[in-house]
Amino acid sequence: AQSVAQPEDQVNVAEGNPLTVKCTYSVSGNPYLFWYVQYPNRGLQFLLKYITGDNLVKGSYGFEAEFNKSQTSFHLKKPSALVSDSALYFCAVRDMGPKTSYDKVIFGPGTSLSVIP
Amino acid sequence: NAGVTQTPKFRVLKTGQSMTLLCAQDMNHEYMYWYRQDPGMGLRLIHYSVGEGTTAKGEVPDGYNVSRLKKQNFLLGLESAAPSQTSVYFCASSSQTDPLEDQPQHFGDGTRLSIL
Numbered sequence: 609a610q611s612v613a614q615p616e617d618q619v620n621v622a623e624g625n626p627l628t629v630k631c632t633y634s635v636s637g638n639p640y641l642f643w644y645v646q647y648p649n650r651g652l653q654f655l656l657k658y659i660t661g662d663n664l665v666k667g668s669y670g671f672e673a674e675f676n677k678s679q680t681s682f683h684l685k686k687p688s689a690l691v692s693d694s695a696l697y698f699c700a701v702r703d704m705g706p707k708t709s710y711d712k713v714i715f716g717p718g719t720s721l722s723v724i725p
Numbered sequence: 726n727a728g729v730t731q732t733p734k735f736r737v738l739k740t741g742q743s744m745t746l747l748c749a750q751d752m753n754h755e756y757m758y759w760y761r762q763d764p765g766m767g768l769r770l771i772h773y774s775v776g777e778g779t780t781a782k783g784e785v786p787d788g789y790n791v792s793r794l795k796k797q798n799f800l801l802g803l804e805s806a807a808p809s810q811t812s813v814y815f816c817a818s819s820s821q822t823d824p825l826e827d828q829p830q831h832f833g834d835g836t837r838l839s840i841l
Contacts, residue, residue, distance in 0.1 A: 617765070640827045651729070651815055651832030652768075659827055698767060702827060712783065713830065715760075717767035 610635045610703040612716035620722045629684040631699030640702040641682040689723045731833035738806045746801040748816030755821040757799040761812040806840045
């Protein structure tokens with residue numbers, strides 16, 4: 609069965625430092641991978657996606673993510689964190705295997721990012 | 726530019742009461758989804774629809790029903806509310822899945838539902 613893990617409930621980083629939010633996945637077919645961000649009392653907003661091609665994908669607000677097939681990971685990164693990046697981050701996967709799987713996107717449990725001034 | 730609109734935004738119910746949550750999207754999207762968000766558990770898919778008149782079960786469908794009579798609307802019903810259904814409910818929509826160009830989901834701002 610497809611699944612997504614985000615091993616850290618909370619990530620704290622000082623403003624200006626690089627940040628990484630970790631994600632690993634398990635699917636039966638090829639993965640389509642996504643990162644979303646959620647600000648308080650709002651719905652999720654799309655940040656970036658990996659479908660195929662370059663393993664490093666760039667997205668909104670200076671975020672990027674690196675796809676690593678051998679480690680089944682898709683970590684979110686940013687070179688220099690801002691206080692305004694503080695939010696809840698969700699990794700998600702669509703399993704492009706069986707038809708019964710690829711209609712659905714599975715979300716990880718979320719990681720709360722706090723950027724400290 | 727409304728996107729995905731959920732009504733109501735807040736609701737308090739008593740155990741056993743019924744209610745319907747409405748989701749409307751103005752982007753002509755084929756796919757629509759209902760999720761619930763609980764602390765530490767992320768988003769869990771309740772039901773989804775791949776087109777008008779079609780619905781399918783997600784990860785946690787028990788106690789919920791859905792209908793997609795019009796392409797732009799996706800309704801989530803609770804027939805007999807239970808305290809375990811206290812949660813934040815999110816609706817999302819996306820354009821039809823293309824294996825070569827997957828479109829992201831667009832989310833509403835949620836409905837906060839408390840069952841006493």
